[in-house]
Amino acid sequence: MNSNKNSSRGRQTGKKKPQNTFTRKFDSKKKFSKERTVSSKVSKKQVAGNTEVDGIRLNKYIANSGICSRREADVFIAAGSAAVNGKIVTEMGYKVKLTDEVxxxxxxxxxxxxxxxxxxxxxxxxxxxxxxRGRKTVMELVGNASKERIYPVGRLDRNTTGLLLFTNDGELAKKLTHPKHNIQKIYHASLDKKLTSKDLNSIAEGFVLDERKVIVDEISYILNQPKSEVGVKIHSGRNRIVRRIFEHFNYKVVKLDRVIFAGLTKKDLPRGHWRHLTEMEVNNLKML
Known part of the structure; x- marks a missing residue:
């Protein structure tokens, strides 16, 4: 590890060999009493045309700058927010070249x-x-990870640990946070007391919280651990949803760790460290 390269609080972990995390089983020996395999095929890359000659659509250019998604860019373009070479452009499908001033x-x-x-x-x-208020932020941990300005995808509250993705890819970030895509997360929750089988079944069957139905994809005790150690697989992105689920049944979450996010795992990634995704991992995320 090159400590000079990563002088911020967070450190870069060692380079990770490409692997398809979608074909690996969940680590049932360490985590869950049930295991499932999720598979995904990675499509072949399409060969793009010569961007300099053909140009690219203005909405894509704006999205590629990290401002927003292409769909949002269309709205901004129509509103007159974009100008090319000093002239406001509102035409949908307008193409720009890399030599243009946008x-x-x-x-x-x-x-x-x-x-x-x-x-x-x-x-x-x-x-x-x-x-x-001067509190420590996650940006301090990834300050040297990229010269480009990257943003967290979703959020983890202050006392929650585990996987958090950062990117300047606005389209992918929106996809990973939009409810319709059902992006799954797996959490390891440590409770202040043993979770009864009755309450576990009630959570598994679904219940109403704040006038909205809560459905977890899977919940189970963690193998070879006290019954206060619970694994929760969920796709809901509601604020503090895992903590609120257990609070609803009068349990306090003492520790909460996100161990899997959208197929990405904590393997070879120590607490407080970061790494760049492999090309295969990025492709897998785009296939979700």
Whole structure:
């Protein structure tokens, strides 16, 4: 590990060999009493045309700059927020070349190289870009991970540890956080007392919380651990949902760790360290 390269609080873990995390079984020996295998095929890359000659659509150019998704860019373009070579462009499908000067709301923009950084978040860091109260933020941990400005995908609360993805890929970030895509997360919850089988079954069957139905994809005791150690597989992105589930049944979550996010695991990623995703992992995320 090159400590000079990563002088911020967070450190880069060793390079990771490419692997398809979607064909691996969940680590049932260490985590869950049930195991499932999820598979995904990675499509072949399509060969793009010569961007410099053909140009790229303005909405894609804006999305590639990390501002927003292509769909959102269309709305901004229609509203007159984009200008090419000093002229406002509202035409859908308008193409620009890399030599063109493109401005968004008056600011010069340019396509960024997409970055994907996975952090194993420690406790006592909040998920925000900055904090006016001076609290430690996750951005301090990935400060040297990328020269491009990256953003957290979703959030983990201050006392929750585990996997947190950062990227400047606005389209992918929106996909991974939108409820319709049912992106699954797996948590290891440590409770203040043993979870009764009755309550476990009630959670598994689904229940109403704040006038909305809560459904977990899977819940089970963790093998060879006290029954206060529970694994929860869920796709809901509601705020503090795992903690609120157990609070509803009068349990306090003492520790909460996200061990899997969208097929990505904590393997070879110590707490407080980060790594770049492999090309295969990025492709898998885009296939979800």
């Amino acid at each position: 401005r968004f709301d008056g600011s010069l923009i340019s396509p960024e190289k997409k970055r994907y950084v996975l952090l194993n978040k420690p406790k006592n860091f909040i998920t925000t870009m900055d904090d006016d």
